[in-house]
Amino acid sequence: MKARDRYTDEIVEIISFCGTTQRNEDLDRVSYIDSEGQEHPNEKLNYYWDFEPIDSNRNEIDWEQRRFEIAKDIYSRNYGNGEVTAKACAKIAVERANILIVELKKGGNNAND
Known part of the structure; x- marks a missing residue:
């Protein structure tokens, strides 16, 4: 699923995430592929706080x-x-x-x- 990094505005492809809606440095992890195709496995980020989901049903034209x-x-x-x-x-x-x-x-x- 695509998401926007709230701090850099970069559009990334989320591979997986774990954690809760509250910040928890012990649990929070996000794996994603950045806009340059580089994989970032198990970054200490919180999906809910650090990323904004992009609605893939918005009919945006590529x-x-x-x-x-x-x-x-x-x-x-x-x-x-x-x-x-x-x-x-x-x-x-x-x-x-x-x-x-x-x-x-x-x-x-x-x-x-």
């Missing part, structure tokens, strides 16, 4: 994943038609995906732009 999916779709539809090289097609796909992402982030009706 724009990098979306960019990949859009570029992949554009690339697969256009490469192989013999008009451009694979490298040129990839560049065009990423450029078009970026343009679409910018418009999607604006939200609403942008028909007049």
Whole structure:
């Protein structure tokens, strides 16, 4: 589960935790993976006091994943038609995906732009 470190604002992936809702230095332990992929096993932290859970059901969009999916779709539809090289097609796909992402982030009706 994802959580935000209350002191650093870093988003981490909680692996496990033990302890109570009250601070107890003998019991409190949190194992997590930080934003750089480093594992931190059994840190002397209290999950309830030191981390804020991030609601995974908030429907937040992963724009990098979306960019990949859009570029992949554009690339697969256009490469192989013999008009451009694979490298040129990839560049065009990423450029078009970026343009679409910018418009999607604006939200609403942008028909007049």
